[in-house]
Amino acid sequence: MTAPVIIADDHPLFRGALRQAVEGTWPDAEVIEVATAGAAREAADEVAAQLLLLDIHMADSRGLSALLDFRQDFPAMPVAIVSASESAAVWKAAMQLGASGFIPKSADLSAMKDALAAIGAGDVSFPDDDGAADADLEIYDKLASLTPAQRRILGYLNQGLLNKQIAFEMDITEATVKAHLTALFRKLGAVNRTQAVLIAGKLDVDEAATDLAR
The missing domain is CATH 3.40.50.2300 (Response regulator)
Known part of the structure; x- marks a missing residue:
């Protein structure tokens, strides 16, 4: 290389x-x-x-x-x-x-x-798998499936922004924001904004490590 x-x-x-x-x-x-x-x-x-x-x-x-x-x-x-x-x-x-x-x-x-x-060499390198901490890992697949626009909206949700404010920040219509939210919730399996933000919190590895170790 x-x-x-x-x-x-x-x-x-x-x-x-x-x-x-x-x-x-x-x-x-x-x-x-x-x-x-x-x-x-x-x-x-x-x-x-x-x-x-x-x-x-x-x-x-x-x-x-x-x-x-x-x-x-x-x-x-x-x-x-x-x-x-x-x-x-x-x-x-x-x-x-x-x-x-x-x-x-x-x-x-x-x-x-x-x-x-x-x-x-095109391989991967991770520690040996001891079989621990496998629970809930599918949530990371869901987060990885979000589009860049959906990731950005999720960030704004985490900041507490309303749909109107998100639309302004992204220079899109509120209807488009709502469409993105619908798709975002479906991908994450969330029913509301609060659940979506809680799921996004899994990307904080300190909290993720604690949750998955329980």
């Missing part, structure tokens, strides 16, 4: 560790280091990156929403999650949402390189 690799993590020391793993795996690869999800998006817009290493807790992002955004907007770019959380609920949710791998921040250099090599 010689195409650029984007490392998105807000901890310089861990970015350095990931850079070392990337350069040890693909010595000729260009490494682009950024500290926010927004900067990672700008980099992905500018270069045909063959891999994004994405921290799920940065200043402008929390949880798995950023993963879902990147998978929808850059479907050809593999995304591997890096996280200090090693809960099975978290990495299984990431896998369900289309991640190509999960690299715990506790992993040593050799383990990181093994994971990168597997992903670079």
